[in-house]
Amino acid sequence: MSTIEASPEVGHDEHGHDHDHPPFLAHHFDTPEQQFDSGKLGIWLFLVTEVLFFSGMFCAYAIFRALRPEVFEGCSQFLNTKLGAINTGVLLFSSLTMAWAVRCSQLEQHKGLVGTLAATLSCAMIFLGVKAIEYSHKFGMGLLPAGLFAYDPSNPHPDPAGHPPYLAYICAPFALALAGVLVWLVVSAVTGNKFQFAIAKPLSVVCVCFFVGVGLGTFLESGEESADHVDVHADPNGLATASVMLEAEESAAADAAPAIAASGAMIPVDESVLEILATDPTNVGVVSGLNALEQQTAAAGTSTVTGDGAILGAITTTEIDVMTPTTAGVFFSIYYCMTGIHAIHILAGIGVLVWLLVRAVRQDFNRQYFGPVDYVGLYWHLVDLIWIYLFPLLYLIR
């Protein structure tokens, strides 16, 4: 704690308005260090909440990957590794420019700060442009969350006329933003408003970058087309192994099923105990549990009861085909949830970066006051870091 030097005496005629209370220092703080420390601790705590927020989805990923590894292996082949890798590179680079921006603000290099912030923003836009290609391509193929899953292996690329122009939908808001910024650029140039022009200029580059990303994505996706899809569609290997594994799992499920049937069985349940309990007709739960148990046993031809397989059993499916909504959907559900929420964080990051850009043009930051750049920087690194985990988990591990 570096805050001791402040005088504890704050007479009501001063109220912290001493001469060394610079304009950027909020009233309730005593010193710039106290303000900076508070902000820094605040943003770190916020990042902790972000990590925990994502952790829920990482848990979901882990649970379902453990339950249905074959689905994850099969489905991750639909993700284009090249696009993912490009995006990883772009984000890593943006982290570099962001760190650089923090340095610029500390050194009062105002031009450099605007430049590095604009570079960070441009990378964010490229990332989104590439993501737009990935998303629209998968939407078109019907690779959607479980409830909407419509992929048809015999017709992997349905006629584009048959579904909405997804890419256009995603691009529309960005096109509008680009148009708006360009108009702003022209107006501010014509009216000679230097300040606004200085903001609009980098922003127009930033908006163009979205379409650079789209172009990049289109190029790579088309190059990939043949190779990647041979992988999935022509080579039945993935699916074949998957169904073998599923069969094995199915019998495990049958083993486990009676445990659930004997509802709430925590400890291995001896059937005879159940029978004794069931002689009391008020034990409705036991009676119906026993009935279910008998049915299950008859169906599965086994009387082993393993309490520990209960959860596993509850979920495993008897479907053999990986490419049906109920099985494959969950991979894409998790894919869209994780990358979608990550993309929302990128959008939020773009928002705060634009705010920083405006303040940077206004030259708000100096040696003593660069907190906001630092805080946004930390946030940006976290968003980057989360992607660093998403990329291998979703795209690479097979």
Added chain:
Amino acid sequence: MSAGSLPSGSQVKDPGYPTPSENYLTNSKGILSWIFTLDHKRIGVMYLVGVTLAFGVAGLLALLIRLHLFQPDGMVFQGEEANNWYNQVFTLHGAIMVFLFIIPSVPAALGNFLVPVMLGAKDVAFPRLNLCSFYLWVFGALFFVSALCASGLDTGWTFYTPYSTTTDSSVILATSGAFILGFSSIFTGLNFIVTINTMRPPGMTWFRMPLFLWATYATSIIQVLATPVLGITLLLLIAERTMHIGIFDPEYNGDPVTFQHFFWFYSHPAVYIMILPAFGIISDLISVHSHKRIFGYRFIAYSSIAIALLGFLVWGHHMFTAGMSSLTTIIFSALTFTVSVPSAIKVFNWLATMYKGSISLTTPMCYALSFIFLFTIGGLTGLHLGTLATDMHLHDTYFVVAHFHYVMVGGTLVAFLGGVFHWWPKMFGKMYSEAGGRLSAFLVFAGFNLTFLPQFILGSRGMPRRYATYDPEFAGLHQMSTYGSMLLGFGLLVALFVLLRSVGAFSRFGLACGKKAPANPWGGATLEWQCTSPPPFYNFERAPAVGDPYDFSDLEWEADEERYVTVEPKREVIPEEQPKPAPAHAEDSN
């Protein structure tokens, strides 16, 4: 303040500086000065009004439920839709009480007012974030109300799948509301952690903090760590309902038990969000009104942190019957027992504090005593539920209902009331009628026990929870419970009346308002009793003398003026690290 020293690019809009005769309530006027206030005290007061309203609504719903259960086949809701109505009413009661009242009650209402003052700071670290979290609370509350209007929610406050993915009531609206409220809670917690870490004035070391601050700190840790998990859970639930992502919904091969794990990973720690600040209040109340140093300060402080951390490891005890493996249930059961250790440490320390103290049976103390009794019952019955074999029998019965009402109503609500009575003179500058206050404490205690003690018996005899009708053999106990709830409601109204009367709400009916409160009516040694009642805008007119928060040796009762004064500056005022001579000892005068 020299003219023109107010910087133009100033970040905080100043509502104007108080003259010594002004306080935070009077230093700026008009509704806008409240709506846009950044003053933690005003935000605290707005929360107080908000949570009281929420409590009123949910309380009326509770009375409706009890009234319905007066007869075995139901008294209020009749006809074919009776069960649906019943489900919707208890859901709203529970959800509003949990998300809108009990979670924000102590931390957001009392905490906002007290944390900076007790700490000796001018405000919380992020005043705008603070106001933002209040409006998020309002916004979330509106979502809940609209969920009520759109089509009654009937999932229970737990939103369990698969029912919540199939029912056609307004789950999405309600979960969005809870999601927003979660952010409100996170921001409050984040703000307090930062405030306590970085805004402590010179001399305020960690172990000079009042125990209320320790408890708030522990609570804030849980709010920051657990609430995001609820956020993502509810978000996935919304996604499940809109897109059928197949994570929780068995129809799409999801796993409903996963939802329970996610939900209780938040919601068990959340019960400590509800109770820890109450512990903090009680520690302060017991010590001040026994006029004796708190026994085992460090143990109480550390046990709050221990509860906060251990609380993350026991969520499984809500799911003993959900089909976990036997090993898992045994581990969760064992961990559950460990949490009760720090809770018991606190109870013993409170008792030891009172031992040989000179106890004044003021209203806050009556509430504090009633808290100790009720919380102990609530905590001990938690152990019955944490025991695997008994929980098989007791799960989802009225025993659970009684357990959590003993800890949440008998614990948190009673402590909240005790805290409100304790700090009311500080907040609004008026003394209330002691007789009235004590009467309310007694009525609440009696009514509460009459309501919930029978429910333990009901539950152990097998009366399941969440049913609109019951077997006639339970009628007697249910009727007792209903009578009790009315007494409880009456007691709460008395409390409300006593408090409102003291600030002159009924003066037009010829009921005089209370006497002006002195700076230190109870003889507390924490910093909030050094500033005037109500405090000025920046809390302290001169830097408070930071000392031992539980050293009452230099406080003496001044009978003529009915207030405590500091007799002799025995206390060490500013620590060694501070070379400056201490400012004149804060006398107790305006």
